[in-house]
Amino acid sequence: MISRDSGRTRSGSPGGERGGRRRSRRRRPRPDGSxxxxxxxxxxxxxxxxxxxxxxxxxxxxxxxxxxxxxxxxxxxxxxxxxxxxxxxxxxxxxxxxxxxxxxxxxxxxxxxxxxxxxxxxxxxxxxxxxPAFYADLVAEILRAGPDFGRSDLGRGERVNLEFCSANPTGPLHVAHGRQAAVGDCLARILAFSGHEVVREYYWNDTGNQIRNLVASVCVRGRQILAGEPADGPIGFEGGYAGAYVTDLARALIDSGGAAAVAEPPGGGDAPSPLRESVVRRMKALILEDLEAFGVRYDVQTSQEALERSGKVAAMLDAFRARGLVYEKDGALWFRAQDFGDTQDWVLVKRDGAYTYRAPDYAYHRDKFERGFTRVINLWGPDHHAYVGSVRAGLKAMDPAWADRFQVLLVQYCKMMRGTEEVKMSKRGGTFVTLREVIDEVGPDATRFFFVLRKVDSHLAFDLELAKAQKSENPVFYVQYAHARIASVLRKAQELHGDDAAGGPSAVPAPEEALLLQAAGRFPDAVERAAVEREPYVITEFLLGLAAALQSYYQRGDKDERFRMLHPEAPVRRMRLAVARAVQVVLRNGLSLLGVGAPDRMESPAT
Known part of the structure; x- marks a missing residue:
């Protein structure tokens, strides 16, 4: 497999490690007031x-x-x-x-x-x-639908395989993986909310040179630890891994199995061995632990090693041979990729009999479609732009319809900033900032929200200081505070006026409320656009606009008591509280699609 530290995914292949979730497909009619x-x-x-x-x-x-x-x-x-x-x-x-x-x-x-x-x-x-009657109906519809407001059957009949953040198990996830994880998980939520059947999948690239180099790096650190030498310098060979996590891994193996646990295995880490198995298992667990802390879980995990052992790669090659799609040259097996729109033909099997990364990749995508998915979506890094056409050519050779139903989103890189200074180094990762470090510093909510602030193919500058700030300039704080502000008003209304806070509107919304409800009423349209365009940023953009509309509405009440939510006249007060509850529902639903919490209590923003 190509070194894809950017991401890919899979659903139920040989040796697949399955997550335990199955999503039911609830369908709701489109809201009457949208x-x-x-x-x-x-x-x-x-x-x-x-x-x-x-x-x-x-x-x-x-x-x-x-x-x-x-x-x-x-x-x-x-x-x-x-x-x-x-x-x-x-x-x-x-x-x-x-x-x-x-x-x-x-x-x-x-x-x-x-x-x-x-x-x-x-x-x-x-x-x-x-x-005005339209807006009264809209309030009633939002409150009636609650968590289902915005849900649709746009994707009825579509079974989507969404593969994302399939980082190689050779180190902790870095921020590029983190952005892919956020985009992928948010997109999965949006598609499911829009009526698609979605399977989240992780593909483990657990074979090849990178795994061999990781095992060798653990052995180097193990020898250094056993000899009482510093285990934090250069690893000593090209392609080695020198992050602190490698030292930690070697030390954990020594603690559990002694010196023999880090001895160089036969085959240098390429062939199966207890050390290789232990290293890969522990790295997978580390990655999944970070993703769990990020609120990301997978329905299916698939191992490339298991895929190759299953015989599915060999079966695909046999099918290619039977149809004349491959030829032999210089002792290698070549795929006639140019016949299917690629820039050149490619080697699938080297002269020593080893697969190139394309062979298992083609077999992997073939397996996805054979499992009945009507749409296969992969999230990769921007450095894989040229590889999209290569995989599409392989699919086109197998079944032209598969190539048409294959989509790749190239998730652009993310630059980590601390104010005006770029953050480039990490203690844990060695040469990159890890996802876990960002989560630990700013929290999963802010991390997820910031990662989907821009279009998938746009560069992103992530300001760690801004993400922690309790002020309106922080976009996630701004949206969450809008939700908490409404909760505060509703609590106050309950204290002062009892059932008013829970009642429906008893007056028709005025023009001021209409502006706010127009913003809230666009939520179903925003969800549909996000699903069709495969762009979670549409939801963050919507939420920021709705929070701004609420802020404008609220400030008008601060300046003129006639426009306060807690109006002295009961019919007006009930109407405004119902509008506020409707806006709160929409904010909560939007945040849920991003996997971000909707708190009911927050500190007031710093001034």
């Missing part, structure tokens, strides 16, 4: 208005993207940029076209259930404001 339902209700009458008002150019427009959530909630709930798409054909400025559309929609308002008003705004948008 922005998407408004779009569904309004798209047909809107297309009719366009056709009747603007003629043939409008009839030629696709329905896709005609209506969407308004960018600026102050302009309404739903917006259309159709005028921009029609400007060239009609030979008119977009704003003039938008005004014609808005006037025609207003004249047929009865065809748009739940519409309050429609207007055109520069430079050419048509904005639709929902009626």
């Amino acid at each position: 922005m998407k339902l408004l779009i569904a209700r309004w798209i047909a009458p809107f297309q009719t208005v366009l056709s009747d008002t603007l003629g043939e150019p409008a009839r030629a427009l696709s329905a896709a993207g005609l209506l969407g959530p308004a960018r600026d909630p102050r302009h309404g709930a739903i917006a259309s940029g159709a005028a921009f798409r029609l400007a060239k054909a009609l030979g008119q400025p977009p704003l003039d076209i938008a005004r014609r559309i808005a006037e025609a929609c207003a004249a047929r308002a009865a065809a748009f259930p739940g519409l309050d008003r429609v207007e055109a705004t520069p430079p050419g948008y048509v904005n639709f404001a929902a009626a």
Whole structure:
């Protein structure tokens, strides 16, 4: 296997070490109050208005993207940029076209259930404001759905294998693995919430030179310990591992088995031996322990060594031979990869009979599809860009449909910062910052949230000091504090007014609440977008926007008591408390998709 310290995964292969979880697939209808339902209700009458008002150019427009959530909630709930798409054909400025559309929609308002008003705004948008009753329905729907608000059946019938953070068992996980683990686990939660059946998988690259070098490194440190020499200098050979974890591993083996436990095994660590088995087992346990602390668990783990022992690699090669997909040259077995879109042909079996890393990789992916997955998604590091096409070529040779259902997300690297200074070294890892060090310093919640703050393929600067700060500039603190602030208000309402805090809205939300509810009501759309685009950052972006909307709403009450949540008039107070509880539900659901806690109590932010 290629040195893939960036990540990959697997589900139920020979020798697979299975996790114990099976997820049930609960399906819920899309919420009645979501922005998407408004779009569904309004798209047909809107297309009719366009056709009747603007003629043939409008009839030629696709329905896709005609209506969407308004960018600026102050302009309404739903917006259309159709005028921009029609400007060239009609030979008119977009704003003039938008005004014609808005006037025609207003004249047929009865065809748009739940519409309050429609207007055109520069430079050419048509904005639709929902009626107050819509927002009352939205509050009721969120409170009724609770933890299921935002759940959908978008992925009905899709069985997804999601492989991520498949680091080689040769050292502790570093921060690049950590980002992959966060992205992968968050994506698994998002896909499952969207109706996909998801299997999280870890693939252990537990054969080859790197394992041999790790065993040899443990032997070197073991000899140094037994001789009373310092065991923290250079390891003494190219490719060796010198981190403190290797010394710890050697010492643990000596403590449990004496000097014989770290003696050089026959074959130098390449062939099976008690030492090799013990070293690999302990390294796997160390990695899984760090992932557990990070809130990441796998449904299936698969060993490359076990895959090769099972005969599945040999069976795949036999199938390639039978179909003429391979040929012999210079004593090696070559795959005709160029016939399937790759840049060159590749050796699968070397002249000494050993597999190259491609052979088990192809067999591994073949096994995934043969286990019935309709979609295989791998998370790799950006250094594996060229290898994507190679695996796709192998799949295309086996079954073209498999190649079409194979997807790789290249997770960009993460730079660790302490303020303005980059953190490059680690005591435990040797030359890299370990995931465990970050978790221990800032906590798993902040670590997960920061790792998914940006798009998967964007570089990320992770400021350790900011992640610990109890202030609004810290994004995870900002969102969690929004949830805790609502919990505090609800506790206060219970103390002062009893059942008001638990009751439903007894008044129709006013424009101030409508702005806040517009932000909350976009959650189902954000979940769908995150699932379709395979981008957990969509959820962090949504949560930060919702927390900002709540902050603005709350501050207005600080400045003018007429807008306080705990209003003296009971109907207004109950309505605002119901809105607050609905926003709290959405915040909690969003944080849950990120695997981040939603605390009910937090210290006030530092000023």
